[in-house]
Amino acid sequence: MLELVNIDMAFGGVKALDHMSFKISDGSITGIIGPNGAGKTTIFNVITGVYSPTAGKIFLNGRDITPLKAYQINRLGIARTFQNLRLFTRSSVLENVMTAAQNHYINSYRENFLGSIQPAVKPDPKINYGFFDALLHLGRWRNSERTLKLNSLELLARVGLADRADQAAGTLPYGMQRRLEIARALALSPEILLLDEPAAGMNPEEVFELNNLITGIHKDFKLTILVIEHHMDLIMNICPHVICLNFGEKIAEGSGSEIQNNPEVLAAYLGTGEEEI
């Protein structure tokens, strides 16, 4: 369970998040909506450790993860995608996924840096090699790389990019780049997946496919999903639980229909009568 308690995030004088608190229960799909600049992406940045919050605490399964660095939080099982795609554009599609997958398997196996904190998923002992195996391309390297490659190809097939594996990631169409980001995040075998506007720039057909993809991976990978989106159809379809933000504050939380009929939410999106002159 992920829990945010009274998170404040200020950039100079600007309060991007103001006493933000909510709980995400295991296995749920939660939608985060709100007008532009409401602080949605900031929430993701705070959870994943890109920013450390000005005040407040974040708990993952009861453990305080606020002081941890981004890569440590990631290894505890939180993966994300980015609103402004952050793929390794010069590398191939397959390499992008393998970069994430290797890290999950190889590095978490070799570096037990957190001491008492266990990585979220047990690494696969079949994928394990060290620096000297890599230098000499010994048998362990060959076997591990083969398994890694197969696993990554499987994930690519899951998001429908298997036939694009050798292409440079930067040359993919936009919608596919978004799906590749999802595959890369899945390669980390996360428990919690944060999707930042996964449908941005997609046509209705692609949004429909994405809809199926998200519900599919939610079931198959037993994920807890948090999704930021402007496509209301998508949110209403896949999220039983929705949180609405405005100006860094949570203004409503509840089921889709509750949110749709909440006067504050309507005011945030459409403005109130009094403000309109």
Added chain:
Amino acid sequence: MKRNIFLIIIGIALAFWPLGGYQEGIIILTCINCIAAMGVSILTGFTGIFTLGHAAYMALGAYTTAILTVRYGVHYIPAIIAGGFMAVLIAWLIGIPTLKLTGDYYAIASIGLGEAIRLIIENWQSLTRGSRGFPGIDPYTTRFTAVIIFIMLAIFTFNMLESNIGRELKASRDDIIAASLLGFNTPRTRMKALLISAFYCGISGALLGGYMSFIQPSMFDMMKSTELTAIVVFGGLGSMSGTILGSAAITLIMEYFRDISQYRMLIYGVLLVVIMVFRPEGLMGSRELWDFLKFGGKKNNA
């Protein structure tokens, strides 16, 4: 695998092709320069950390090896390895405070550090004989030694870049935030790159000492550092075969035009300018030689 066999064949050719003494010298020098350039390429081309001070690591390698072999009579092979590790040790000490810097800031810091190391060597007279230079080094760098070490390191480099560590370096080069959110400890990644590159430069310096039989601090000044980085940019940032080709090309040009002495710097300059104008991404871009062979140069055009 095919690639490694290809490299070994090149190595055998370089080591055993019958050549005159002068040509042999050029082969040795090419190997030495290629090793240093590979080191800088790992840091600059594959991790995206621009450095202008790597000649200092060559100096560390050269002096460590020279002092060990001349003063303490150590055999040259362990001495060369010790030279590499001395460079690694100093790089580690330097890396802790400076690798927090990114982009241009690290480049500026590296100039200062490079010069500082050179000046320490120059002024530590009791150990290094200062600017008078360190003579009488046993000429252990034969053509055979240089080629073997170069080919070995080249194979290691390519192997390394094709495994987890290579992907890790490239990830932190292309997008450091994405890399840290994929679970990479990015400061540590950058440190790894610096240590590996320092090792290569240390080995290269050690071989240079054995080739020249005489080293002095001014051989490892900023000119040398800039030349190393220029070679990597010339060959293509993110292309190891480009680095090796570029380094070999520039070494050969510099050597074969030795007759016209200072004017060869003109050729060097013109060559760099022409490449940068017509192929801003460098000789090979971010592709390797075999990518061209396999896909007719169509891969990775982004």
